Amino acid sequence: EQWKGAVEYWKHHEYLSPNIGMLRRFVERKMGFTEKQKASNNSKLFDERGSFSWKPKEAIEQTGKEISKDAKDIFVGFGKVTDEYMGSVSTRLGNIHPSLKYTLRNFEFTRGVKATKRAKRVLPILEKVNKMTPEDKVAFDLARKNGDPVELKKYVSKYGLGKEYHELRQVLSELRDEAINQGYEVGYIQNYHPRVLKDKQGFLEYMYKQKDWPVIEEAIKRKETELQRYLDADEKATLINSLLRGYTGKIGLSKPGQLRERSVQTVTPELNQFYMDSDAALVHYIHSITDAIEARRLFGVGIKGKEGAKGFDVQDTIGGYVLKLIEEGKIRPEQERILTDILKARFNEVGTSGIFSIYKNISYVDTMGSMISAITQIGDLAWALYKNGIKETLSATGKSIVGKSKFKKEDLGVEQIASEFSDSSKSARAVELAFKYTGLSKLDNIGKESLINSTYETAVKKASTREGAAQLQKELFPIFENETGQLLTDLRNGTISENVKLYLFNTLSDFQPISLAEMPQKYLTGGNGRIFYMLKTFTLKQFDIARREAFQKIATEGQRIEGTKNLIRLSACFVAANAVADEIKDFILGRETDFSDKVIDNFLRLLGVSKFLTWQARKEGVGSAIVKQIAPPFKAADAITKDIANANDGKGLETTQSIPILGKLYYWLFGKGANYKNKKRETKEKKETRPKTN
Numbered sequence: 001e002q003w004k005g006a007v008e009y010w011k012h013h014e015y016l017s018p019n020i021g022m023l024r025r026f027v028e029r030k031m032g033f034t035e036k037q038k039a040s041n042n043s044k045l046f047d048e049r050g051s052f053s054w055k056p057k058e059a060i061e062q063t064g065k066e067i068s069k070d071a072k073d074i075f076v077g078f079g080k081v082t083d084e085y086m087g088s089v090s091t092r093l094g095n096i097h098p099s100l101k102y103t104l105r106n107f108e109f110t111r112g113v114k115a116t117k118r119a120k121r122v123l124p125i126l127e128k129v130n131k132m133t134p135e136d137k138v139a140f141d142l143a144r145k146n147g148d149p150v151e152l153k154k155y156v157s158k159y160g161l162g163k164e165y166h167e168l169r170q171v172l173s174e175l176r177d178e179a180i181n182q183g184y185e186v187g188y189i190q191n192y193h194p195r196v197l198k199d200k201q202g203f204l205e206y207m208y209k210q211k212d213w214p215v216i217e218e219a220i221k222r223k224e225t226e227l228q229r230y231l232d233a234d235e236k237a238t239l240i241n242s243l244l245r246g247y248t249g250k251i252g253l254s255k256p257g258q259l260r261e262r263s264v265q266t267v268t269p270e271l272n273q274f275y276m277d278s279d280a281a282l283v284h285y286i287h288s289i290t291d292a293i294e295a296r297r298l299f300g301v302g303i304k305g306k307e308g309a310k311g312f313d314v315q316d317t318i319g320g321y322v323l324k325l326i327e328e329g330k331i332r333p334e335q336e337r338i339l340t341d342i343l344k345a346r347f348n349e350v351g352t353s354g355i356f357s358i359y360k361n362i363s364y365v366d367t368m369g370s371m372i373s374a375i376t377q378i379g380d381l382a383w384a385l386y387k388n389g390i391k392e393t394l395s396a397t398g399k400s401i402v403g404k405s406k407f408k409k410e411d412l413g414v415e416q417i418a419s420e421f422s423d424s425s426k427s428a429r430a431v432e433l434a435f436k437y438t439g440l441s442k443l444d445n446i447g448k449e450s451l452i453n454s455t456y457e458t459a460v461k462k463a464s465t466r467e468g469a470a471q472l473q474k475e476l477f478p479i480f481e482n483e484t485g486q487l488l489t490d491l492r493n494g495t496i497s498e499n500v501k502l503y504l505f506n507t508l509s510d511f512q513p514i515s516l517a518e519m520p521q522k523y524l525t526g527g528n529g530r531i532f533y534m535l536k537t538f539t540l541k542q543f544d545i546a547r548r549e550a551f552q553k554i555a556t557e558g559q560r561i562e563g564t565k566n567l568i569r570l571s572a573c574f575v576a577a578n579a580v581a582d583e584i585k586d587f588i589l590g591r592e593t594d595f596s597d598k599v600i601d602n603f604l605r606l607l608g609v610s611k612f613l614t615w616q617a618r619k620e621g622v623g624s625a626i627v628k629q630i631a632p633p634f635k636a637a638d639a640i641t642k643d644i645a646n647a648n649d650g651k652g653l654e655t656t657q658s659i660p661i662l663g664k665l666y667y668w669l670f671g672k673g674a675n676y677k678n679k680k681r682e683t684k685e686k687k688e689t690r691p692k693t694n
Contacts, residue, residue: 080338088544089342089524090509090517096339097330098478102506103298104346108515109505111294112413113498118286119416121171125164126279132159138269144278145267147191168282175289182296194285195267196276199354200237203274207240216240287416295347318343345524346516356528359632361427363534366636369434369660375585377440380447382577383511383545386570388454396454397446405449407456412505414448414514434660451511452504459503463491479506510548513541531632539608546570546606571606578602589668591677651675 083092094101129137136155143151156165172192179186197203207216223239224230231239244267267275276284299321322340325331331339352360367373384393399405409415435441462468469488476484483499490497509518516524520540523533533540549570553563579598586593604614616625639654652672657664667673 085522086520086540088518089346089521091544091548092342096335102479104517105506105509107294107298108517109413109502111290115287115290116410116413118171119283122168122282125161125168128159128161128164129279141278144193145195147189149191152191178293182293193278194281196281196284197237197241197274198276199274200234203237204233216243219243342521345521349516349524350527352528352530356531358427360531360534361431363633364431365434365660366658367535367633369438370664371438372585372664374438374440374443375581377443377447378581379578381450382574384451384454386573388458392454392457393450397450400446400449405453407452407504409445409448412501438661448508452508455504455507460491463488511545513537534632574606575599575602
């Protein structure tokens with residue numbers, strides 16, 4: 001006991017030296033040994049050689065191991081949390097096994113392409129319905145929600161929608177058939193049209209007051225008994241919505257058969273306030289059911305997922321899939337939990353809703369709804385420059401500007417067709433219009449099309465030479481395995497196969513967050529917490545690119561030279577492209593800055609340190625700067641507060657920057673920003689004309 005106490009004292013009060021003699025003398029002194037005791041060979045604390053029988057060397061080594069293990073556990077835990085909040089899901093899967101990364105990306109590509117094709121087919125009827133008179137549009141909306149054959153026929157005939165309506169019915173029928181083929185139990189309703197709740201809480205409160213509530217309550221209790229758990233508010237709302245149709249036809253939701261005849265069949269105008277309009281519901285349905293079908297195709301028809309009121313719950317299915325991967329030797333047992341958590345996050349993702357969605361949309365208009373902000377998208381050309389060089393990038397960019405690109409976003413399932421109909425809220429419409437009229441959508445397209453088309457041209461050239469084909473095969477084999485040879489043949493012959501498109505989709509995914517597979521795990525499960533990721537997903541993707549292209553290679557023996565070269569080239573391309581974008585913005589706004597400053601600013605930006613962050617750190621301290629970097633954007637609120645505080649200074653208003661499209665331009669050319677520029681110029685001139693003194 002004395003020995004243990006002495007060692008504890010040593011650990012906390014003395015330098016933990018490996019010098020055993022020093023430790024021995026320290027313990028002897030603390031325990032008050034006499035010279036005789038020190039020399040005695042009979043002491044229980046000493047062995048025959050006169051050293052401690054407790055073996056202090058081993059004790060110190062063990063203590064060191066424990067401290068090292070604790071430090072390692074802390075480091076690993078910190079790394080795991082950082083990965084969950086900041087690491088791209090696809091990169092994390094690739095770190096477990098490369099095939100997992102490309103399997104998920106293949107899913108994202110397939111569901112995107114199929115949903116895009118289906119949305120294209122129904123786009124004509126959506127466009128024609130949008131031209132109806134307001135009264136007829138409302139009536140047709142209710143007719144679709146209720147499957148009223150008389151009213152449907154009336155408006156289809158009145159507006160000449162026969163061909164378009166037939167195509168819509170075909171799409172819905174094909175979706176149902178494909179879902180059944182993948183093992184789902186899907187009910188049938190004649191003249192079925194999707195309907196989706198947009199205000200589930202309001203819907204629940206309304207239904208609670210209705211005379212049919214006892215019927216609904218009984219259905220909820222039956223479902224809870226079946227699942228052996230309580231339903232949450234969203235699940236209850238989904239179940240009630242299904243009951244209103246006379247069956248629970250939502251995928252994954254079983255039917256309480258005794259209640260079929262007792263359910264309420266009609267959505268009234270009063271009840272309609274809680275639903276998306278039928279156009280938005282149709283687009284939502286196409287995407288969500290396509291996702292569910294492709295997810296079942298990915299995980300296997302034979303493995304049945306749990307039935308739950310939220311629809312497709314892949315918990316059991318993912319479990320079976322992960323066990324299969326362990327049996328195949330693709331993952332280790334200790335990776336099972338991480339992989340399962342990632343897949344559950346992707347296939348049970350939760351987005352923003354209610355007031356948080358409105359806040360998100362308003363903030364996007366505020367921060368990005370400016371022509372000046374749109375110019376920032378020029379920086380995306382950095383990835384094409386890095387991947388394919390100057391010549392191919394300039395060629396692809398020029399073709400994209402004039403609309404002559406060989407491949408467009410929608411060819412890869414990236415563009416959401418009929419997006420203007422997918423969210424009927426005014427705030428979402430405002431975002432779409434702001435991005436369109438500021439040119440942000442166009443410049444974003446140019447950045448993406450430049451990368452995918454320059455990649456295609458580069459790949460075609462490589463595939464045509466022996467050396468280039470060997471280099472390309474090394475890049476392609478982890479993605480396409482046994483189909484790599486055919487893909488190289490397609491590239492040489494100019495054949496636009498699905499694998500060619502998948503290759504381009506993978507390349508675009510490497511550099512831009514175009515799907516949920518490129519988002520962090522905590523973003524996927526964040527729900528309303530996603531607002532903390534606003535304006536940060538591209539920065540996180542920058543980190544992911546640097547990690548994958550440079551730092552992981554630098555840390556791997558045999559790839560360090562390649563990783564170092566990649567880091568230098570990546571930094572040069574990123575800094576050059578973004579510095580040019582900044583120079584254009586400053587020229588338009590009449591701001592005088594040094595190009596060298598822009599180079600430094602963008603190098604720091606590559607590391608995630610923005611000019612705003614450094615300015616905040618100098619002004620308010622590092623802690624405040626970090627908090628503001630993490631917090632959701634509230635630019636307009638800041639501007640209003642400043643304008644109230646400085647109401648009588650005569651310098652202009654900060655809030656003019658938040659006026660969509662032209663606000664920022666006015667602020668810097670005629671408003672408060674112009675006053676700031678003039679003051680800065682006067683200060684500079686005074687310094688230059690001040691007499692020099694010895």
